[in-house]
Structure formats: C-alpha cells, structure tokens
Amino acid sequence: MDQLDKEILLVLQEKGRITMTELGKEVLLSQPAVTERVRRIEEKGIIDHYRAVVKAEKVNNAVTAFLLFHTKTCEHFVDACSKSNEVVELHRISGQYNFLVKMVSETLHTLETAINEMGTFGDSTTLIVLSSPIENKKIIPILKN
Amino acid sequence: MDQLDKEILLVLQEKGRITMTELGKEVLLSQPAVTERVRRIEEKGIIDHYRAVVKAEKVNNAVTAFLLFHTKTCEHFVDACSKSNEVVELHRISGQYNFLVKMVSETLHTLETAINEMGTFGDSTTLIVLSSPIENKKIIPILKN
DNA sequence: GTTGAAAAAACAGAGGA
DNA sequence: TCCTCTGTTTTTTCAAC
Numbered sequence: 001m002d003q004l005d006k007e008i009l010l011v012l013q014e015k016g017r018i019t020m021t022e023l024g025k026e027v028l029l030s031q032p033a034v035t036e037r038v039r040r041i042e043e044k045g046i047i048d049h050y051r052a053v054v055k056a057e058k059v060n061n062a063v064t065a066f067l068l069f070h071t072k073t074c075e076h077f078v079d080a081c082s083k084s085n086e087v088v089e090l091h092r093i094s095g096q097y098n099f100l101v102k103m104v105s106e107t108l109h110t111l112e113t114a115i116n117e118m119g120t121f122g123d124s125t126t127l128i129v130l131s132s133p134i135e136n137k138k139i140i141p142i143l144k145n
Numbered sequence: 146m147d148q149l150d151k152e153i154l155l156v157l158q159e160k161g162r163i164t165m166t167e168l169g170k171e172v173l174l175s176q177p178a179v180t181e182r183v184r185r186i187e188e189k190g191i192i193d194h195y196r197a198v199v200k201a202e203k204v205n206n207a208v209t210a211f212l213l214f215h216t217k218t219c220e221h222f223v224d225a226c227s228k229s230n231e232v233v234e235l236h237r238i239s240g241q242y243n244f245l246v247k248m249v250s251e252t253l254h255t256l257e258t259a260i261n262e263m264g265t266f267g268d269s270t271t272l273i274v275l276s277s278p279i280e281n282k283k284i285i286p287i288l289k290n
Numbered sequence: 291g292t293t294g295a296a297a298a299a300a301c302a303g304a305g306g307a
Numbered sequence: 308t309c310c311t312c313t314g315t316t317t318t319t320t321c322a323a324c
Binding site: 135 | 285
C-alpha cells in the first residue's frame with residue numbers, strides 16, 4: 001500500500017465506473033500500469049465489490065432508523081435480520097446493548113411493523129434518523145512501508 | 146420505477162462496473178434498451194454515484210465504532226466531523242442523543258485520540274463494533290405503478 | 291514502469307415492429 | 308418502449324523497450 005495505491009483507492013471510491021485509461025490520467029500512470037495495480041488491489045481483497053449507491057428516499061424508502069438491541073440469543077437474531085429487506089446493517093457491539101441495527105423502510109408505519117416483528121428477540125431502543133449530514137465518506141488508506 | 150428498473154438497480158448495487166451489454170443479458174433486455182433505462186435512472190438522481198467498496202480492515206483501519214453524542218451546538222460539530230478522516234458517517238437523530246457518529250480508525254489508540262478531540266462538543270457514549278454480520282446490503286426499490 | 295499497434299469489446303445511432 | 312443491425316469509438320491485450 002504505497003501512495004499510488006492510496007490515490008487509486010480514493011479515486012475508485014468516488015468514481016467506481018471510471019475507465020482504466022481515465023484512472024491512469026488521474027494518478028499520472030500509464031493505462032497498463034494502473035490496470036495491473038487495480039488487479040492486484042482487487043486480488044488482495046481490499047476492494048470488496050463495486051456498487052451503485054442508491055438514494056433510498058428516491059426509491060420510496062424514506063425512513064432510516066438505528067435500533068439498539070439487547071438480545072439473549074445471537075444466531076436467531078442474525079438470521080432474522082438477514083431475511084429482512086429492511087435491515088441494511090447489523091453490528092455486534094460492546095456495552096449494555098448487543099447489537100446496532102440499521103433499518104431503511106418506506107414509512108414510519110412500515111418501520112413500526114418491522115420493529116414489532118423483531119421485538120420478540122429482546123429489548124430495543126429506536127433512534128430515528130432525521131438527516132445524515134455525512135454519508136458514504138471515503139476510507140483513507142493508511143500507508144505502510 | 147417498474148420491475149425492470151428494480152432489477153437493474155439490484156444488479157448495479159452488486160456489480161457496479163458491469164457493462165451495459167452484460168447488464169442487458171442479466172435483465173433480459175437489449176443493450177440499447179438498458180443503456181437508456183440506466184441513463185434515465187441516473188438522470189432522476191436515484192443513483193448517487195458508483196464506488197469501490199473498500200474493506201477498512203485491509204487498509205489498516207481495524208477499529209470501527211459508533212458514538213452517541215449529546216451536543217449543545219450542531220453546526221460546529223458537523224464541521225468538525227466533516228474534517229475528520231475518521232468520521233465516515235454522521236446522523237442527526239431523535240431521542241436523548243443528538244447525533245450518531247460512525248468512526249473508522251487504525252487502532253483503539255488512534256480512536257481514543259479522535260474521540261478525545263471531539264469531547265469538547267458534549268457528552269458521548271462509545272459503542273465499539275466487535276463484528277458486522279450484515280453490511281452493504283442492497284436497498285430494495287419499492288415498485289410504484 | 292513506458293509506448294504503440296492489433297484485437298476485442300462496448301457503445302451509440304438508425305430504422306422498424 | 309423495445310428490438311436488431313451496423314458503424315464507430317473505446318478499451319484491453321500484448322508486444323518490445
């Protein structure tokens with residue numbers, strides 16, 4: 001992970017569909033050289049995948065919420081979350097709660113229904129997201145040499 | 146937003162660098178037809194951008210944490226978070242806390258330093274992420290027609 | 291790492307169902 | 308709105324340096 005790899009990753013986090021030719025121009029490298037570097041970065045598993053970042057509210061998913069959960073069992077809860085279209089993230093956390101769940105739903109009403117269904121797993125606290133001033137910020141790779 | 150647009154968005158959330166030719170095959174549409182549909186989807190602003198999803202732990206950012214914050218002022222706090230490389234998400238939330246902050250840092254030590262620097266803005270509770278069973282799940286568009 | 295040329299592929303446009 | 312067909316552009320691959 002040198003300076004060039006770092007720059008490449010920063011560009012790819014911003015323009016995921018950029019061509020190798022263009023990427024080469026941005027980081028001042030020839031096209032075959034960047035292509036090879038990107039290939040190696042992908043091979044190392046540094047890039048999980050490429051994705052279109054969808055604005056949830058534009059596809060009628062208007063409500064985002066975080067739930068703090070205190071569950072007794074873990075596995076069943078993870079399974080249930082996996083099956084829910086509304087759960088988009090699930091984090092195992094330290095502290096008085098077990099899990100932090102991110103949910104995206106159509107309306108407050110559909111969110112309520114989804115939360116109720118999960119209520120059997122334990123106690124929860126719901127944090128409704130009013131706005132998200134920062135989202136999708138790039139990960140800054142740390143140089144190691 | 147019909148069934149085809151929905152399918153296209155699901156594929157693009159999984160394979161952000163897919164070519165229009167390949168995407169056409171996946172959703173059983175000709176290349177010019179998908180190209181046109183994607184163009185319209187982008188035009189509507191449904192796709193925010195395309196990005197490489199980087200695995201933070203592979204670029205030496207090993208620690209993820211969520212902070213619940215209770216701040217007095219909002220603007221200065223948002224500014225400070227914007228400038229921090231470690232803050233990757235910031236959500237304004239309802240409830241007894243003002244903000245939920247997602248941070249990604251190199252080590253527990255660097256995380257601690259970053260949290261300390263933000264301590265001036267108010268009281269906070271830190272939730273260290275032990276693991277993330279679900280991440281980057283696709284948004285399921287809701288059909289309207 | 292570079293350049294440059296050949297091969298492959300993807301894209302854009304026209305005309306028509 | 309979609310299809311097929313085709314010309315053109317772009318990208319990639321693969322030399323040699």
